[in-house]
Amino acid sequence: MRLKRPEGMNIIPFIDIMLVLLTIVLSVSTFMAHRSLVLDIPKTDTNEALTQKRSHEVVIDANGLLYWDENPLALEALDETLKSLPKEDELILKADTKAAFGTFIEVVDALKRIHHPHINIVVQKK
Known part of the structure; x- marks a missing residue:
């Protein structure tokens, strides 16, 4: 006597x-789309609160990409952008912990x- 094979499970209703x-x-x-990194x-x-001056952010993400006020910026264009910055404006530098140290040093050198006179490096308190 031959046994009938089970037909299997019908997955159409599940789909x-x-x-x-x-x-x-x-x-x-x-x-x-949230424009934040x-x-x-x-x-x-230790960390200190920033003052209420007009500020600009230089951000280095985990991939080593550079941003100026959340807009992508080539490292070569950073010097030109910084030269046009008024002296009374505050400059904030943020870097991801996984960012390449060499990129960070190049930005600090620039x-x-x-x-x-007003450069701050952002860190978090432990």
Whole structure:
């Protein structure tokens, strides 16, 4: 006597349910682009609050990419951008802990060349 083979599980209803759930999630969720960089900032025992001057940010992300006020900037263009910076404006330097140290040093070297009086390096308190 021959036994009938089981036909297997019918997964079509499961796929239908998953597609309905995916449609609900996609229609409810918002796709707003947040213009912020996620950085893992180094931690120190001391840090001070920044003053309320007009400020500009130089950010080095984990991949070693450079940003000026959240806009991508080539390292070669940093010198030109810094030269146009007014002396009374504050300059904030943020670097991810995974950023290449060489990139950080190149940015600090560019900052030294302009002799800007208001430079702050951002860290987090431990």
